[in-house]
Amino acid sequence: MFDNVWLIPLFPLIGFLINGLLGKKIKNETVIGGIASLAVFGSFIVSCKTFLGLISLPADKRVVDVKIFSWITAGNFNADIAFLIDPLSCLMILIVTGIGFLIHIYSIGYMHGEDGFYRFFAYLNLFIFSMLLLVLGNNLLLMFVGWEGVGLCSYLLIGYYFKKKSAGDAGKKAFVMNRVGDFGFLLGIFGLFWYLGQNHNVWTVQFTELSNSAHLLPTGGIVTFITLCFFLGATGKSAQIPLYTWLPDAMEGPTPVSALIHAATMVTAGVYMIGRMSYIFVRAPETMVVVAVVGACTALFAATIGTAQNDIKRVLAYSTVSQLGYMVLAMGVGAFTAGVFHLMTHAFFKACLFLGSGAVIHSMHGALHHVHSHDDAQDMRNMGGLKKYMPLTFLTFLIATIAIAGIPGFSGFFSKDEILWQAFANPLHGGLNTFLWAMGAVAAGLTAFYMFRLVFMTFFGETRIKAGAEKYLHESPMVIVIPLIVLAALSIVGGYVGIPKLIGDVFGGIPNYLEHYLHPVFANANAYMAAHAHTAHHSHALEWGLMGTSVVIALIGISIAAFLYLVNPTLPAKFTATFPGLHRAVYNKWYIDELYDFVIVNPCKTLGRFLWRGFDVVVIDGLVNGVAHVVMAFGGVVRYLQTGQVYSYAWTMAFGVVVIIGYYLFK
Amino acid sequence: MDNLSNYLILSAVLFSIGTIGVLVRRNIIVMFMCIELMLNAVNLTFVALSRHLGNLDGQVFVFFIMTVAAAEAAVGLAMFIAFFNNRESIDADDASLMKW
Numbered sequence: 001m002f003d004n005v006w007l008i009p010l011f012p013l014i015g016f017l018i019n020g021l022l023g024k025k026i027k028n029e030t031v032i033g034g035i036a037s038l039a040v041f042g043s044f045i046v047s048c049k050t051f052l053g054l055i056s057l058p059a060d061k062r063v064v065d066v067k068i069f070s071w072i073t074a075g076n077f078n079a080d081i082a083f084l085i086d087p088l089s090c091l092m093i094l095i096v097t098g099i100g101f102l103i104h105i106y107s108i109g110y111m112h113g114e115d116g117f118y119r120f121f122a123y124l125n126l127f128i129f130s131m132l133l134l135v136l137g138n139n140l141l142l143m144f145v146g147w148e149g150v151g152l153c154s155y156l157l158i159g160y161y162f163k164k165k166s167a168g169d170a171g172k173k174a175f176v177m178n179r180v181g182d183f184g185f186l187l188g189i190f191g192l193f194w195y196l197g198q199n200h201n202v203w204t205v206q207f208t209e210l211s212n213s214a215h216l217l218p219t220g221g222i223v224t225f226i227t228l229c230f231f232l233g234a235t236g237k238s239a240q241i242p243l244y245t246w247l248p249d250a251m252e253g254p255t256p257v258s259a260l261i262h263a264a265t266m267v268t269a270g271v272y273m274i275g276r277m278s279y280i281f282v283r284a285p286e287t288m289v290v291v292a293v294v295g296a297c298t299a300l301f302a303a304t305i306g307t308a309q310n311d312i313k314r315v316l317a318y319s320t321v322s323q324l325g326y327m328v329l330a331m332g333v334g335a336f337t338a339g340v341f342h343l344m345t346h347a348f349f350k351a352c353l354f355l356g357s358g359a360v361i362h363s364m365h366g367a368l369h370h371v372h373s374h375d376d377a378q379d380m381r382n383m384g385g386l387k388k389y390m391p392l393t394f395l396t397f398l399i400a401t402i403a404i405a406g407i408p409g410f411s412g413f414f415s416k417d418e419i420l421w422q423a424f425a426n427p428l429h430g431g432l433n434t435f436l437w438a439m440g441a442v443a444a445g446l447t448a449f450y451m452f453r454l455v456f457m458t459f460f461g462e463t464r465i466k467a468g469a470e471k472y473l474h475e476s477p478m479v480i481v482i483p484l485i486v487l488a489a490l491s492i493v494g495g496y497v498g499i500p501k502l503i504g505d506v507f508g509g510i511p512n513y514l515e516h517y518l519h520p521v522f523a524n525a526n527a528y529m530a531a532h533a534h535t536a537h538h539s540h541a542l543e544w545g546l547m548g549t550s551v552v553i554a555l556i557g558i559s560i561a562a563f564l565y566l567v568n569p570t571l572p573a574k575f576t577a578t579f580p581g582l583h584r585a586v587y588n589k590w591y592i593d594e595l596y597d598f599v600i601v602n603p604c605k606t607l608g609r610f611l612w613r614g615f616d617v618v619v620i621d622g623l624v625n626g627v628a629h630v631v632m633a634f635g636g637v638v639r640y641l642q643t644g645q646v647y648s649y650a651w652t653m654a655f656g657v658v659v660i661i662g663y664y665l666f667k
Numbered sequence: 668m669d670n671l672s673n674y675l676i677l678s679a680v681l682f683s684i685g686t687i688g689v690l691v692r693r694n695i696i697v698m699f700m701c702i703e704l705m706l707n708a709v710n711l712t713f714v715a716l717s718r719h720l721g722n723l724d725g726q727v728f729v730f731f732i733m734t735v736a737a738a739e740a741a742v743g744l745a746m747f748i749a750f751f752n753n754r755e756s757i758d759a760d761d762a763s764l765m766k767w
Contacts (some may be wrong), residue, residue, distance in 0.1 A: 645766075646695075650690055654689075
C-alpha cells in the first residue's frame with residue numbers, strides 16, 4: 001500500500017539536483033521555478049495518496065514502517081533508511097509539501113529577476129527533501145540527518161543575499177545557535193540508546209521499538225536528563241528561550257524563506273520531535289514542567305517584544321517565536337494533539353501573513369525604487385493606507401490576522417483555545433496551571449494587539465510613503481496572490497478539523513476529527529498520563545468561562561490597537577515619550593542580544609583571541625617553527641660535506657669501503 | 668687449477684690500479700677507463716672462481732657485467748660529449764657546481 005512512499009522525498013531531491021547542477025545553464029526562470037514547483041507538487045500528490053491509504057486502515061493499524069534499504073548494521077544495532085507512516089508524519093508531510101508547493105509558486109513571482117534564481121530554488125527543494133526526511137524517518141538517526149539538513153538549508157537561505165554582511169551574520173548566528181541545540185539532541189540520542197541497551201538489552205533508535213520499550217524506562221532520573229537533552233535540541237530548532245534570538249535575525253532571508261522555513265515548517269521540527277517522543281517525555285515529570293514553563297515564558301516574552309517593532313517582518317518573527325511557545329506549552333502540559341493542531345493552523349495563517357508581508361514589501365520596494373528613495377521598504381512607519389492599493393493582499397492578510405488573534409470561527413481560535421484550556425486543566429502541573437494559563441492568556445491579548453497594530457499601521461490610515469511613490473503601489477501578480485488566497489481559506493477552515501468537544505456538543509456532537517486521527521500516535525503517552533496523574537474534573541461552565549475570557553482578552557487587545565493606531569495615531573508617540581525607558585527596552589528586544597553578547601559571545605571571542613594570539617601563535621607555531629629551526633641549523637653545518645668535487649666523493653667512497661672491509665677483516 | 672691465486676692476485680692488482688686511477692686522475696675519460704678496468708678485474712675473478720668451483724654461475728655473471736658495461740659506456744660517452752659542449756673541458760674539477 002505504501003510502496004511508493006520513497007517517491008515523496010525523491011522528487012524534491014531530483015529537483016535539487018537538476019536546479020543545483022544545471023540551473024545556471026538553464027537560465028529560464030519559468031523552467032527553473034517550474035521544475036522546483038513540480039517536484040514538490042509530485043511529493044504532495046504522493047503524500048495525499050499516502051494519507052488516503054492511511055485513513056483507509058483501521059485505527060489501530062495506522063503505524064506502518066516502510067523500509068527502503070539497510071543503512072547501518074553493526075552487531076545488535078540497526079538503522080535503516082526507512083519511513084514511518086503514521087497519522088503524525090502523514091499530517092506533517094501534507095503540511096510540508098502542501099504549503100511548500102504554494103510557497104514555491106509564490107517564489108516564482110517574488111524572486112523574479114533576482115541574482116541566483118536557480119540557487120534559491122535548488123536550496124528550497126533541498127530544504128523540502130531534508131524536512132521530509134526529518135518527519136518521515138523511522139529512527140532517531142535518520143531524523144537527525146533531516147534535522148541537520150534543514151539547519152543547513154536554513155543557513156544557506158538566510159544568507160541568500162550573501163553580499164549583505166548582515167545576512168551572512170544572521171545565517172551564521174542561526175547555524176551556531178542551532179548547533180548548540182543539536183548538541184543536546186545528539187546527547188539525548190546517545191543517552192537513550194545507551195540506557196536502554198545497557199540496562200534492558202534493547203539496542204535501538206527506531207521509534208516503534210522505542211515506543212514498545214518505553215515502559216522499561218524509569219520515571220524521572222536518567223529519563224529527565226535524556227529528555228532535557230532532547231528539549232535543548234527542540235529549543236534550538238523551535239526558537240524557544242534561551243535559544244530563540246536567531247529567528248528574528250533570520251528575517252534577513254528572502255520572505256518566502258521566512259514563510260516556509262522560519263514560520264510554517266522547519267521551526268516546528270522541535271515541537272514535532274517532542275510529539276514524536278511523547279511517550280518518553282511524559283515519563284519525566286520535571287522535564288514536562290520545564291517544557292511547559294519555557295513554552296509559556298517564550299509565548300509571553302516574545303509577544304511583548306512584538307508590540308514595539310517597526311519592521312513588518314520582525315513583528316511576524318516575534319509572533320512566530322511566541323506561537324511556537326504556545327505549541328511547546330501544549331507539549332509541556334501533555335496536550336500533544338492541541339500542540340500539533342496549533343502547529344497546523346499556525347502553518348496556515350503564519351505562512352499567509354509572511355507571504356502577505358512579502359507582497360507588501362515587494363510592492364513598497366518597487367514604488368520606492370521608482371522615485372529613487374532609500375526609505376526602508378519593510379518599515380511600517382513608511383507604509384499606511386495600503387488597503388486601497390492592494391485589496392486582495394489586504395483581505396487575505398486580515399483573515400490570517402483574525403485567525404492568529406483567536407477570534408471565534410477562525411482556525412487560530414480553536415487551536416489556541418484548546419492549548420489554553422489544557423494549560424489550565426491538565427493533570428500534570430498542579431498549582432502551576434493557573435500561571436501557565438494566565439501567561440498564555442496575556443500573550444494571546446498581546447498577540448491580538450501587535451497583529452492588529454501591524455494591520456492598522458500597514459493597511460489603514462494615511463499613506464505615509466514618500467510623496468509621489470504611491471502611484472507606483474500596485475497589487476501583486478496572480479502567481480503571488482493565488483497562494484495567499486489558498487492560505488487564507490485554509491486559515492479559516494483549517495480549525496474545523498479540531499473543534500473542541502465542548503463546542504462540538506452544542507452543534508449536535510461534531511467530533512474532534514484531529515484528536516481521533518492522532519490518537520494512535522499519542523496513545524502510549526496518554527495511557528501513561530491517565531495511569532499516573534490524577535485528572536481533575538472541571539465543569540463545563542468553567543471551560544466556557546475561560547474560553548470567553550480569552551476571546552474578551554483578544555478583543556481588548558484589538559480595541560487597544562484600534563484606539564492607539566486608528567483613532568488616535570498621535571497617542572503612541574506620546575506614550576513612548578512618557579515611558580522612554582520602557583519603550584527603549586522593548587524596542588531593543590529587552591537587550592537580550594546584548595546580554596548574550598556580553599555573557600557568552602564576547603568571552604568566547606576573548607578566549608578565542610587568547611588561544612589564537614597566545615596559544616596558537618606562541619606555543620603551537622613556536623613548536624613547529626622551532627623544530628624547523630633546529631633542522632636548519634644542523635643542515636647549515638653538515639651541508640659543507642657536499643663539496644661538489646667528484647674526486648672528494650670518490651675518495652670518501654673509497655675510504656668508506658676500506659673502513660667497512662677493514663672492520664669485517666679485523667673484528 | 669693450483670694457480671687460482673695467480674689469477675686472483677692479477678685481478679687484485681688490476682682492481683687497485685683502476686681504483687687509484689679513478690682517485691688520482693682528473694681527466695674524466697681516463698677515470699672512465701679506470702672504472703672499466705675495475706669491472707674487468709672483477710670479471711676475471713668471476714671467471715677464475717667459476718672454473719675453480721666448476722660452477723657456471725660466475726660466467727653468466729660476467730656476461731651480464733659486460734652487457735651493462737657496454738650500455739654504461741654509451742651513456743657515459745654521451746654525457747662527456749654534453750659536458751664538453753658546455754664547458755669545453757673534460758676535467759672532472761670543472762664539474763663542481765653540485766655543492767652547497
